[in-house]
Amino acid sequence: MADQAVSLPAGAGAVGREALGPSGPKPRHVFSRRNIFLYGTLIVMAVYYLLPLYVMVVTSLKGMPEIRLGNIFAPPLEITFEPWVKAWATACTGLNCDGLSRGFWNSVRITVPSVLLSIAIASVNGYALANWRFKGADTFFVILIVGAFIPYQVMIYPIVIILREIGLYGSLSGLVIVHSIFGMPILTLLFRNYFASMPEELFRAARVDGAGFWGIFLRIMAPMSLPIFVVAIILQVTGIWNDFLFGVVYTRPDTYPMTVQLNNIVNSVQGVKEYNVNMAATILTGLVPLIVYFISGKLFVRGIAAGAVKG
């Protein structure tokens, strides 16, 4: 640039060139009307959703005398973690008095195998439906989609009978099977659409290269599909962790998942309502889905976008 400027004839020409360019720093509009509306709306929405969480956290850190004063928005005068300990380890639910810890481990033992099993099956389903057009594939797919819209309540009792007949009623493995089956329609749909959006030629190239059904899936398709696997994991972890209905119907008090235990703690009618313990228990129960969202938020958005837009 400097060389050019030198080679230019001095005088009016050079001055004219300078005058053409922008002078001074680019003006910034921090308080433009657009920004005020945008950030104003965002802040209002954030406060709206964060306020209950704030109340919960604050209440869970107060002792009962302080809660009785009634200032629910006030920060705790004396911070105590006793309600958290009680919620986790000693709160009574029915006969057991070992708090939410039992439910937590039950939930883990339900969620992990359910998530793995349902995603493993549904991803292969979706892959087969998208890439290996077998006879009756369309009919199968329609049936699967219809399955997604049948209310769960219709099937509760038949499944109770089925589980009883095969001897899995009340056990964790029974609940794992139920969760895996009910996750199937939506997950298969998710995977099918994702795989269908992948370039067909990639699949053909892999076939020319000699890869078979499993080879193409495991070595080509699955490694390319991390975002959709993350979406599926999030959907399933939150869905299964937060499930109450199946948990209360298909398990016994010993094997209750965390949500059912939480309900039993919060809704117990005997004695004093320990709001601080209830709040701590609720936060503890909600922590797992929350952490999953925080860790994988970016991938989740990418996966959802990739599933929606043809790549």
Place this chain on the structure above:
Amino acid sequence: MAMTAANGTSVSIQDLSLNFGSVSVLQTLNLDVAEGEFIVLLGPSGCGKSTLLNCIAGLLDISEGRIFIKGKNVTWEEPKDRGIGMVFQSYALYPQMTVEKNLSFGLRVAGVPKDEIAKRIARAAEILQIEPLLQRKPAALSGGQRQRVAIGRALVRDVDVFLFDEPLSNLDAKLRAELRVEIKLLHRNLQNTMIYVTHDQIEAMTLADRIAVMKGGVIQQLDAPQTIYNRPVNRFVAGFLGSPAMNFLEGELEAGPTFKTDGVSVPLERYAFDGTERPTGACVLGIRPEHIAFGDAAKSMPFSASGSVEIVEPMGSDTLVWTKLGGRNLSFRVEAERTLRSGDPVQFGFDPARASLFDAATGNRL
């Protein structure tokens, strides 16, 4: 030039039909490709050329007929067992693998020993000059490099037949011209049979030993490029090949033989009719713009006429001039140095021996 037939047949397609439900995509199609031949399947989109290629590759199950590759009936064989390598329009490289892994994937699936894989990759990389790229992922390659890798993937498989499905269509014009030459060189060096699908007539003309022009699932003409260009069998082939396109004049064929249209009569003594009989009736005369002489050269032609310039299209290397003959638009080429303007009087003429006559009803060559 056309057939190095002495080496025998490499790919033979016999009575192939393909239906999707009630839609017939390919109809009793026959095609024999000689060993080492470069065949181009050319046609507009939807003519079935890519479908035919996928049938040869075994990626589509055919409805009827048989496919032989190297004398072996491969009609129901898996793609990998057919001895083919395929290059796709969108490159279809595996995005999560490096170039080296992309090249070796097929070999690893087939369980080829490691040192053999390394040897073949080294050879392919050298031929295609992609050695520095071996450790990169496809996302870090340019379009031309990706297509090279895609060709390499077919190369390492050590196959008899290469199938190209519009391999250059996603590249820009300059790169396309470069890679076109490279593919031609590759064919000269490897001497493999190659079947190449394209809708680009320049690629077809420059690469092919023989071109199969397709329309509606039927091969219209299968011949050497020059024959297809100069003696198209029907009006579709005549119009599809050539840019700028052939001029068509509708008129009557009369005994003599003479072609008549709106006060113009073209003597056809020098025209080589396809059959021995001399038909008469409605017909179409086709003449390519570059076969029309201009100025003084026109006067010595068996047919000449005069008119005035309508518009001029300078193309750089030459100039296309539009005029009228018998009330119909006619274009011809002149050297770029000629400066003609709209309204200028022009003298033009052509030799009917270089023209093509088509039946007006069937479109077939007369």
